[in-house]
Amino acid sequence: MALIEELQQEASRLGLRLGAVPATTVFRRGLDALRHREKEKWETPFVGSSIEARCRPDVLFPGAQTVIVVAHPWYFPAGRPPGPGEGLVAMSCRGEDYHRVLERLLEPLAEWLKERGAAWAVVQVDKGPLIEREAAFVAGLGYYGYNCSLMVPGMGSRVALGLIITDLKLEATPPLKELKCRECGRCLRACPTGALVAPYTLHPGRCLSYLTQKRGFLPPSLRPYLGQRLFGCDVCQDVCPENEGLTLVGTPFIHPGLVRVLTMDGRRFRELFGSTALAWRGKSLLQRNAVIALANTGYKGEEAIKALQKLLSGPSPVLRGHAAWALGKLGLPEGRRALETAYEREQDPFVREEVERALAGEG
Template identity: 40%
Template sequence: MDVLQLKQDIIAYSKTIGIDKIGFTSASIFDELKGRLIAQQQLGYQSGFEEPDIEKRTNPELLLPKARSIIAIALAYPSKLKNAPKSTKEERRGIFCRASWGQDYHTVLRDRLEKLEQFILEKMPEAKVKSMVDTGELSDRAVAQRAGIGWSGKNCSIITPEFGSYVYLGEMVTNIPLPPDAPIEDRCGTCNKCIEVCPTGALVGPGQLNSQRCIAFLTQTKGFLPEEFRAKVGNRLYGCDTCQTVCPENRGKDFHLHAEMEPDPELAKPLLKPLLHMSNKEFKEKFGHVSGSWRGKKPIQRNAIIALAHYKDKTAVPDLVKLLKEDVRPVIRGMAAWALGKIGDQAALSALEKAYEREQEEDVLKEIQKGLEMLHMQSE
């Protein structure tokens, strides 16, 4: 088969199934990426969520024998929330990042890639294909950059001329030798806004991220959040968009092209207090279809407690006292104690003093002590 014609057919078909951008590159080893990954590993900058085998992340032939090409796809997602509910003094709200609005993007992109696979296999039944989205071995960004989807921005996002960085990425490795596309020229220039405004200094340099300090990563952890980051998290329940929202390339970019990606405002900006006492079943029923639910309810509830402390929401004191007294999870009890200290009133003080007498967990006792110290400082 004429591979040049096949490429054109793939591009034409991709437009009919809701793929906003498609690019092609060779399946050769990602040498530059390999060097950067080794450096990241040595510096301790990795999140731990990545594929640990750097060879698999950089050599497509280890994933598909005789791999010749990689097809990269991008789908644009909304950046603005229509009819966003207001956060009030009595009813405070948290926020999920844009990548967790609408249906889980892994599901959406897998659907598009499966359709693309079927199309290719109908044209070439003997072809071999292997698709992945985010959780696969390859680096979506490295593939997308080399395939001409966009350039790799200083904020570590792929930035497309058409949609900015508000795109989901996926790719397909194949043994078909499809003609490659040329990469796009970097347009970040001297702009350093993303690096300058990163709340925790996680962007340590252009295109270099210390994941251990990144709020997007920190909101997904399950343990006690280190105290230096708690004030920085604010009302974020999952993820962080700061390095995208300040990017000049994203100005005016807001695309509503896919029904599955349209956010429910009540899920994108949910009320905080109801989250605190939600059962596993209730959480799965309400949030199970969004990508921000993948770590379960515990990180979301912990972050909701931090958000209530951020707002100094006195109406949440009874809810936090209940958690401190009854929740079986030390992290939730401890964070509730810390939040009570931040919010500070007589009921909070009384609850912390009683909790200090009965608590057995050392980490929780430390948080109770912090809460009591904050309250004593406020009364001085």
């Protein structure tokens, strides 16, 4: 039995689908996509290395022979939409942090490689420079959908991907040739912001998933598109027929309460979200998104209004500004009184502008 087949058996016992590509592979599709974004001057988030390096494993990892890629099913449906005062969380952030889960599963495989002659084996789960999705495509784990997600047979796009880069040479697994996107176009029509500008083409700066992760002030024109989203967006995956009939991975997900998010301190944040992927962008960003979600849903519970008023006088300019917008949008008398008081004391020009617009009813 070939070494790659033995490794695939080991991975299967861990619930993983596994493939491999030579480290000399150039990820052409990913390279073309990144160059296109650069040419169009589109905002491309979370890209730390050069475009060429991200698509050349042997450049990033000198001496590497093989890139091993795995897919793990990641499906935690909630069973119902979020109710009033609750936030919507993307599938990737439900359950235990997928980074931890996959790293825990990949470490034994890395040790397995070392026992068979590898001098080193580096684990990467969505934190390194290499493009996991492109590696998985080349290794034959799946194929691309119109929505730019990787579709893994039997798992759809509800997967978490991880890599092991090693100096041990393994046989490559072939790409899928008989399967491709159904090209129904549901995802293109469903995207709220038109971020899917064409089949297989994503404008990252318009993507709600990115906007919920982008720190700082969100333009008022974009805030309504977030709806109840606390983190991430799954619309283009929710409508995809490849994601129908999937098997629940863990316990059903419970939507977090927005007021709880607004009022949590650092300790409570770690207790609630520290073990999930929601934690990686920090407490303040979740609170900003919760403010927007409250306003978008018109939720006017007493605790929510009090929480917004407290944020309006808090230390964070971003939270003060968004709280002002939310209070103006909700249109309650006590909210207006809080805005008038804030206007008298506010020194930050961005926040002051938000307060002015809220008082003028321009939310």
